[in-house]
Amino acid sequence: MEENQVYQMPLIGDPAPAFEAVTTQGKIKFPEDYKGKWVILFSHPADFTPVCTTEFMTFASMADEFKALNTELIGLSVDSLYAHIAWLRKIQDIEWNGMKDIEVKFPLIEDIKMDVSNKYGMIQSQSNTQAVRAVFIIDPKAIVRTILYYPASTGRNFDEIKRIIIALQKADKDNVATPANWQPGQDTIVPTAGSCGTAKERMENQDENNYCLDWFLCFKKEK
Numbered sequence: 001m002e003e004n005q006v007y008q009m010p011l012i013g014d015p016a017p018a019f020e021a022v023t024t025q026g027k028i029k030f031p032e033d034y035k036g037k038w039v040i041l042f043s044h045p046a047d048f049t050p051v052c053t054t055e056f057m058t059f060a061s062m063a064d065e066f067k068a069l070n071t072e073l074i075g076l077s078v079d080s081l082y083a084h085i086a087w088l089r090k091i092q093d094i095e096w097n098g099m100k101d102i103e104v105k106f107p108l109i110e111d112i113k114m115d116v117s118n119k120y121g122m123i124q125s126q127s128n129t130q131a132v133r134a135v136f137i138i139d140p141k142a143i144v145r146t147i148l149y150y151p152a153s154t155g156r157n158f159d160e161i162k163r164i165i166i167a168l169q170k171a172d173k174d175n176v177a178t179p180a181n182w183q184p185g186q187d188t189i190v191p192t193a194g195s196c197g198t199a200k201e202r203m204e205n206q207d208e209n210n211y212c213l214d215w216f217l218c219f220k221k222e223k
């Protein structure tokens with residue numbers, strides 16, 4: 001990192017910044033190594049801390065669910081590789097919330113120089129020596145699609161992160177949106193703009209597959 005370098009953190013819709021990093025699974029080159037895959041790049045404040053430990057156990061236990069969604073996980077903190085390895089080993093001995101023998105198989109980036117965390121705006125006012133709890137959901141074209149931040153005292157909701165991935169994949173595939181609290185299998189929203197015609201046409205064109213509650217709120221039946 002150059003001294004006094006000013007970083008512009010990526011926003012939703014921006015290309016995800018490229019980086020090369022050393023991880024617990026060897027070197028990675030992003031985005032080249034992740035072509036065609038969804039990626040969850042997430043940071044945590046520090047190894048050997050309690051909330052982060054429960055997060056890693058939970059995320060690692062869901063790794064196969066994310067794999068099934070063509071989604072790879074990449075963790076990051078500003079700790080050393082040695083700290084990462086020691087912490088992940090220790091995690092295997094912990095039993096919590098029905099989880100035990102948890103092996104973290106996804107890469108955890110060593111970011112002592114804060115190269116990656118600065119590029120992603122993960123170092124914020126809370127601390128200049130620790131990353132915040134950030135989550136970047138990046139699509140197969142390496143575009144940032146979601147950014148989440150959690151406070152240090154609040155562990156993340158990984159079911160919600162999974163739900164966002166499923167909702168984004170559904171939106172991309174079927175050109176739909178998803179309503180509040182949407183769960184897979186539930187009806188989706190037909191976007192107002194685009195192929196659905198005028199408000200009058202939308203109200204008139206309701207059929208067994210589409211229904212409108214008003215001209216601006218039309219749903220597609222999914223069952």
Ligand code: BEZ
Pocket residue numbers: 045046049050051052053152153
């Ligand atoms: C934790 O993971 O428990 C934690 C990390 C940094 C600040 C506060 C809590």
